Amino acid sequence: MVTENQKDMTLLECVLKMVNSCLSHKFLFMVTLWLPVLVAFVLVMWVIKPEYSAEAVVTPPNGSGTSAGSLSKLLDGAGGLSSMSSLLGGGDDGKNIVWTYFNSWELHNKVIEKFNLADHYEFDGNFHADLLKLFRKKFSLEENDEEMFHVTFVDEDHKLAADILSFMLANVDSMYNSFKTTQARQSRLYMNQRLEEVMVRLDSLEREFVNFQQKNHVYDPEVQVEGTMKYLASLQTDYNVVSLALDKERVEHGENTKLYRELNERVKKVENTRNQALGGRQSNIGVLSLSKVPGLAAEYTRMEKEIRMQGAIYTFLKQESERLYIEESNLMSNLIVLLPPWDNDKKIRPLRGVTLVFVFSLSFILAVSLCCFIEYCRSVDPESSLGKEISKFSRKIRFK
Numbered sequence: 001m002v003t004e005n006q007k008d009m010t011l012l013e014c015v016l017k018m019v020n021s022c023l024s025h026k027f028l029f030m031v032t033l034w035l036p037v038l039v040a041f042v043l044v045m046w047v048i049k050p051e052y053s054a055e056a057v058v059t060p061p062n063g064s065g066t067s068a069g070s071l072s073k074l075l076d077g078a079g080g081l082s083s084m085s086s087l088l089g090g091g092d093d094g095k096n097i098v099w100t101y102f103n104s105w106e107l108h109n110k111v112i113e114k115f116n117l118a119d120h121y122e123f124d125g126n127f128h129a130d131l132l133k134l135f136r137k138k139f140s141l142e143e144n145d146e147e148m149f150h151v152t153f154v155d156e157d158h159k160l161a162a163d164i165l166s167f168m169l170a171n172v173d174s175m176y177n178s179f180k181t182t183q184a185r186q187s188r189l190y191m192n193q194r195l196e197e198v199m200v201r202l203d204s205l206e207r208e209f210v211n212f213q214q215k216n217h218v219y220d221p222e223v224q225v226e227g228t229m230k231y232l233a234s235l236q237t238d239y240n241v242v243s244l245a246l247d248k249e250r251v252e253h254g255e256n257t258k259l260y261r262e263l264n265e266r267v268k269k270v271e272n273t274r275n276q277a278l279g280g281r282q283s284n285i286g287v288l289s290l291s292k293v294p295g296l297a298a299e300y301t302r303m304e305k306e307i308r309m310q311g312a313i314y315t316f317l318k319q320e321s322e323r324l325y326i327e328e329s330n331l332m333s334n335l336i337v338l339l340p341p342w343d344n345d346k347k348i349r350p351l352r353g354v355t356l357v358f359v360f361s362l363s364f365i366l367a368v369s370l371c372c373f374i375e376y377c378r379s380v381d382p383e384s385s386l387g388k389e390i391s392k393f394s395r396k397i398r399f400k
Helices: 002-024 026-047 067-077 082-087 095-102 105-114 128-138 158-216 221-253 258-279 293-329 352-379 385-396
Strands: 051-059 139-143 149-155 336-339 347-349
Touching: 002 026, 002 352, 026 352, 051 158, 095 139, 095 149, 095 158, 105 128, 105 158, 128 139, 128 149, 149 158, 158 293, 221 258, 221 293
Parallel strands: none
Antiparallel strands: 051 149, 051 336, 051 347, 139 149
């Protein structure tokens, strides 16, 4: 209990000593405390020019998928061609393009010339790059969590800040629209050229395919092979049945009977028909030669796939040509401005209240420390080495 009282007395004694030190040097304390506060007050009220912020929130354009992405989807829908779609890339939007335009030298230079910012900033440098650097310090572009652009411009004139930001938004939209239109026009011309080439190639393939079908009598290999196998199986069955009947007739009645001669003739006809079918001499009725089926089927499949692929490419090119024509003719705004810039006359700096409180706190600490230091110097024994140094220091600064 005694220890706690001693501690309380020690703390109280320290506080009283600081108060007494300040009271002993009232003038010095008041000057040290209020002079910096007064200077800071004058600076933030009349000397330092206030700055205002103009802000805007825009949604970047969602560009449609690229040609590769569209063709990938088209090939996915074409039977047997989906494996090729993995080789094609997807689409991308115009976010990076708009970001580049916002930070481009061309746009910043337009703003500087349009609003005569060299005179507005009282710029007296020799290099234009320094003026651009000064401009970019006042401009800010960020992407928020919702993937929207937050654009900010700070200036001493709140109306000018809003006008500059509006001008930048309009120019970025115009630059992106020009880029998109030019790109669409060039792509459309290329698509039309490729469309003509694909049409010629497709017509040639179709004629070649028709000639191949007519020459080899191959119209649907899968169905024809199945029919050929059934036809040969029926011929083989007939051959076996007639051969058994022929052998039976020979054993029972000999080879000189009328029935034997009829069965023998029938066996020869069935065998001849089977040999013709195996040799491919009945292709005019759709019966294929089994020895030629692999080659014919492979060639048929190759030509069919190539025609299907060219047809898919033709469809894609036709759709893309129409889409690009519409995109080329579209002059609508691409940037969706959710929060347009407005004349906000609420200054963002200097922060007067915060600045004055901060300066007052530092001045108070400095004033108390200075008064306590003076009292401490007076309490030091003048005969000690520290006292002698303090006396010497006091004489040099003429302090008593």
